[in-house]
Every structure is written in structure tokens, then in C-alpha cells.
Amino acid sequence: MKDGIKRRREILKILKSNKSPVSATKFAERFGVSRQSIVGDVALLRAAGENIIAMPRGYVLERSSARITSKIAVQHDRDQAEEELRTIVEAGGEIVDVIVEHPLYGELVGGLHIRTQKDVDSFIKNYHSSKAVFLSELTDGIHLHTIAYDTKRDLAKITQALSEKGIMYEEKE
Structure with missing residues (x-):
């Protein structure tokens, strides 16, 4: 399995378990890649249908709301x-x-x-x-x-x- 595929799966897993935003910089530090690599990973996840929201403080997975x-x-x-x-x-x-x-x-x-x-x-x-x-x-x-x-x-x-x-x-x- 390619490192990028594995990294994207892990990014998704982290976003699913966090309610708070996670910055691209934090992901980059965790995986030992550039921030731009993470931005690309998130773009690929979004293109694959994942509802990831980019906020000023980082990324979150969009959750349905009753509001x-x-x-x-x-x-x-x-x-x-x-x-x-x-x-x-x-x-x-x-x-x-x-x-x-x-x-x-x-x-x-x-x-x-x-x-x-x-x-x-x-x-x-x-x-x-x-x-x-x-x-x-x-x-x-x-x-x-x-x-x-x-x-x-x-x-x-x-x-x-x-x-x-x-x-x-x-x-x-």
C-alpha cells in the first residue's frame, strides 16, 4: 500500500475521532511530510466524497446537525x-x-x-x-x-x- 493512501486513511480516522479542528501543520508534523502534502491529501479525500471542512483553525469532518x-x-x-x-x-x-x-x-x-x-x-x-x-x-x-x-x-x-x-x-x- 502506498504511503499516501495509508496517510489519507489515517487523516480520515483522526478527523472522525476529533470534534475540534486539526491543522494541516499538525498533520504534517505527525506524518513527517510537508503541509502542502496534507493540503493535497485533503483535496483528494474531498474529491472522493468525504465532507471535510477547512476552517481557519484546521480541518473538521462535517457532521449532520439538527440546527x-x-x-x-x-x-x-x-x-x-x-x-x-x-x-x-x-x-x-x-x-x-x-x-x-x-x-x-x-x-x-x-x-x-x-x-x-x-x-x-x-x-x-x-x-x-x-x-x-x-x-x-x-x-x-x-x-x-x-x-x-x-x-x-x-x-x-x-x-x-x-x-x-x-x-x-x-x-x-
């Missing part, structure tokens, strides 16, 4: 990004992804899977250290989020809190 999901339209500048994420999490939501409309590529989706305030802290820390820009900066701050929540009351609480902070997107006349 309800909806898309919300928001608009803010980069200084309100952390406030937006914290507001959603505080109100009982998970930020599954961010979606923007790009003039060349169409819909661009970035997976987030932010569930806790610790996740928000980690995401914001990664943002500052990476010198990257938010996808929403491509669209004058207008973007969508898929959010997951437990009850319709949670959704109302989330949208109300975002509206009060001026973050919910509202049509300008």
Missing part, C-alpha cells in the same frame, strides 16, 4: 466585523460561512464555522496576523452569512441585535 440554518444580509466596515461575529454568537447563533457576490467569479463562499467567543477571538487574531482582507471588503461591506441556530426565537434575537447595531443590511432609498 436550523438561514442566510442573513449584513453590511459593515472592517471595524465592525468582530462586533458582528460576537453579536451573532452571543445571541445563540453559529456563523457557518460568509458569502459575497464577485463581478468575475460570481458567488464566493468562505467557511467560518464560528460557534463560540473563543472561535471569534481566534478568527480575529488570525485576521490581524495574516494581513488578509475580509471578503466583504470586495463588496463595500455587503455580504451574507449562513447562520445556524436552534429556534426561530434565536433567529429573531440575532437579527434584532444586529439591527440595533446598524449591521443588518437594509435597502437604501
